[in-house]
Amino acid sequence: MTTSIVCLIERLKMKIAIASGKGGTGKTTVATNLAKYLSENRKVVLVDLDVEEPNSGLFLNGSLMNQKEMFKKIPNWESENCTLCGKCQSVCNFNAIMKLGENIMVFPELCHSCYACSELCPTQSLPMIPMKMGMLTEYKVEQLGFVGSKLDIGQEQAVPLIAQTLDYVDEMYSDDYLKLYDAPPGTSCPVIEATKDADFIFLVTEPTPFGLHDMKLAVETMRELKKPMAVIINRYGIGDAEVEAYCKVEGIDIIANFPNQRYIAELYSQGKLIYPHVPEFKAELLKAADYCKHLVKEN
Amino acid sequence: MKEIVIISGKGGTGKTSLTASFAMLAGQTAVIADCDVDAADMHLLLKPERIFEEDFYSGVAAVIDQDKCIQCGKCQEICRFNAIDNSTGQYLVSNLNCEGCGYCGHVCPVGAIEMIEQNVGKCYISKTKADNKMVHAGLKIGADNSGKLVAKVKHEAKASAEKDGKEYIIVDGSPGIGCPVVSSLSGADFVVFVTEPTVSGIHDLERVYQLVKKFQIPSGCIINKADLNEKVSKDIEKFLADNEIIHLTNLPYDESFTTAMTKGQTIVEDKTSPITASIEQCWQDLKIILEK
Amino acid sequence: MKIAFTTKGIDWDSKMDPRFGRTEFILVYDVEKEDFTHVDNRSIADQAHGAGPKTAQLLFDLKPDVLITGNGPGGNAATVLEKANLKIYIGAGDMTVKAAYEAYKNGNLKEG
Numbered sequence: 001m002t003t004s005i006v007c008l009i010e011r012l013k014m015k016i017a018i019a020s021g022k023g024g025t026g027k028t029t030v031a032t033n034l035a036k037y038l039s040e041n042r043k044v045v046l047v048d049l050d051v052e053e054p055n056s057g058l059f060l061n062g063s064l065m066n067q068k069e070m071f072k073k074i075p076n077w078e079s080e081n082c083t084l085c086g087k088c089q090s091v092c093n094f095n096a097i098m099k100l101g102e103n104i105m106v107f108p109e110l111c112h113s114c115y116a117c118s119e120l121c122p123t124q125s126l127p128m129i130p131m132k133m134g135m136l137t138e139y140k141v142e143q144l145g146f147v148g149s150k151l152d153i154g155q156e157q158a159v160p161l162i163a164q165t166l167d168y169v170d171e172m173y174s175d176d177y178l179k180l181y182d183a184p185p186g187t188s189c190p191v192i193e194a195t196k197d198a199d200f201i202f203l204v205t206e207p208t209p210f211g212l213h214d215m216k217l218a219v220e221t222m223r224e225l226k227k228p229m230a231v232i233i234n235r236y237g238i239g240d241a242e243v244e245a246y247c248k249v250e251g252i253d254i255i256a257n258f259p260n261q262r263y264i265a266e267l268y269s270q271g272k273l274i275y276p277h278v279p280e281f282k283a284e285l286l287k288a289a290d291y292c293k294h295l296v297k298e299n
Numbered sequence: 300m301k302e303i304v305i306i307s308g309k310g311g312t313g314k315t316s317l318t319a320s321f322a323m324l325a326g327q328t329a330v331i332a333d334c335d336v337d338a339a340d341m342h343l344l345l346k347p348e349r350i351f352e353e354d355f356y357s358g359v360a361a362v363i364d365q366d367k368c369i370q371c372g373k374c375q376e377i378c379r380f381n382a383i384d385n386s387t388g389q390y391l392v393s394n395l396n397c398e399g400c401g402y403c404g405h406v407c408p409v410g411a412i413e414m415i416e417q418n419v420g421k422c423y424i425s426k427t428k429a430d431n432k433m434v435h436a437g438l439k440i441g442a443d444n445s446g447k448l449v450a451k452v453k454h455e456a457k458a459s460a461e462k463d464g465k466e467y468i469i470v471d472g473s474p475g476i477g478c479p480v481v482s483s484l485s486g487a488d489f490v491v492f493v494t495e496p497t498v499s500g501i502h503d504l505e506r507v508y509q510l511v512k513k514f515q516i517p518s519g520c521i522i523n524k525a526d527l528n529e530k531v532s533k534d535i536e537k538f539l540a541d542n543e544i545i546h547l548t549n550l551p552y553d554e555s556f557t558t559a560m561t562k563g564q565t566i567v568e569d570k571t572s573p574i575t576a577s578i579e580q581c582w583q584d585l586k587i588i589l590e591k
Numbered sequence: 592m593k594i595a596f597t598t599k600g601i602d603w604d605s606k607m608d609p610r611f612g613r614t615e616f617i618l619v620y621d622v623e624k625e626d627f628t629h630v631d632n633r634s635i636a637d638q639a640h641g642a643g644p645k646t647a648q649l650l651f652d653l654k655p656d657v658l659i660t661g662n663g664p665g666g667n668a669a670t671v672l673e674k675a676n677l678k679i680y681i682g683a684g685d686m687t688v689k690a691a692y693e694a695y696k697n698g699n700l701k702e703g
Binding site (some may be wrong): 214 | 309310311312315321336338340343351359376377379395398399400401402405406414437440441442443444466474475478495496497498499500502503506509524527528552553557560561
């Protein structure tokens, strides 16, 4: 391990986000297997923050501990004192509220909950009310804690749901838990929301031109956020050696190389964990787990 | 002129590789539009040479004029996104946090806040190795894809196709189920779903189909890696039949996709691969479907 | 009776715009007066999100009896148009305005 990372350990708490530049690289596979394996020996909670397409839960069968509706605030029109002045419509930058004839109409999924229309309304006719945007579920999978949220169909803003899910986890799971986040793919706002609170980032990639290209974007994003990171290569053996070459030049550790096997893809397709069935996979998982242990050296 | 949009709910199903293959097969008869702006990878296979580029602006962010600011702190008070910071003694806006709602501008008593359009990236028109034109975009870090950007990419593609009398526009669609994918679908003549027989693949296919159904666009589906899980493949085929989605073809789990990609090629350039023939047949079938 | 079309131009021979929210023009034909009016909607290209409901609002204010378009409006726009109480016909995205009107008169367009 490089010295810079050893220095980081000192101030690390225990939040690791597992991210990737593009979808389909195996981020969820890594997150679920790593979390389950680590939980055999220590307190771990896995948090699925890919709220638009949450799939981690499909791989973990546990007992349901809690289910919670998640809300965002939207304006609700009360017609009584409304003078139909149109101020709400003119201050909304998202086309989320509209004057239609004698009515004011709100489009909840376009609303960013900025409160402008509500608080600038001269007759207080638009109080903010809660509206369901998704569902949080919490499972216990043997020793592993699992929290995941799912955005309702038609809802467009992942960010508030991610933020509230993280608040829930911080409240329910004390600091002696290792917290693993399964982050959404890409480099846009939801990824930033899911990683800005993490102490360390594992970037999952494939050793292919697509994998490398999208990983570079993710590396740039994480550098912008000033996050320390390491890389995990999935489907190692397929493709080329460009990802390794890039990491070497950039000084980024590669902490595990999960092998490319058709059998692993089959297990994934059935929604099964990999490491109990594939020793070569488990060997690499041990390396990643060791790295985690170094990072979070128990106080 | 017919517009074909290729989408998949989740990543890693082979959508971009297949779109690029269709682009190769269509050659001069098509214009290509890459609307998968967040993970725009098609250029790695089609090797476009840029002919034209322009800056793209989308969304706004607040900027505080320090000469006018009287440090009253009202903007910070009302901002729900913690985007205004005064730890340096000045009130400053963090672009990563600002949602562009403009509320702060409405409460500032001295009019010190202006909403400035954000340069979020670039839009390009290029010529690919398949001798077709391609419209694509590159976003800056943290910038979101939007309906507006997708509409811009498609608009340029359409204008180019109209000008040169092309028969097809082939669109690599946006992921997810939000505004960008709505904009990808808008105006399309046919949608091709690319999915894989995994628990997450079928789950995400069902989600994105709901959207296509709303727009009443005819659609077909390619099941990639179909032999990976025969049972889920059958489930998908049943879903297609129940919803009048044309089952275009099944492709086997085959690493030659990746081998080709590593060489910077689409799979159809490898004439020895059995998959090449399947994709060629699929493109012929698509053309016939579009004639109707 | 007034019929609204989503179009790329302002006369009979213009092409239809298959998009609803991001349509370039809305053309309104008054059947009794045999008269055209149009609204330039091209500034909609500046809207990052929510183009659908915004165009629907415009249509709401124009109060046509019938809308003829291409794919049909998305969810939010459809909600607005329900309030506008008009009939929607889709599938005219490839036609000229004239052809779309003929197709409508002959009952060849699908109700959206």
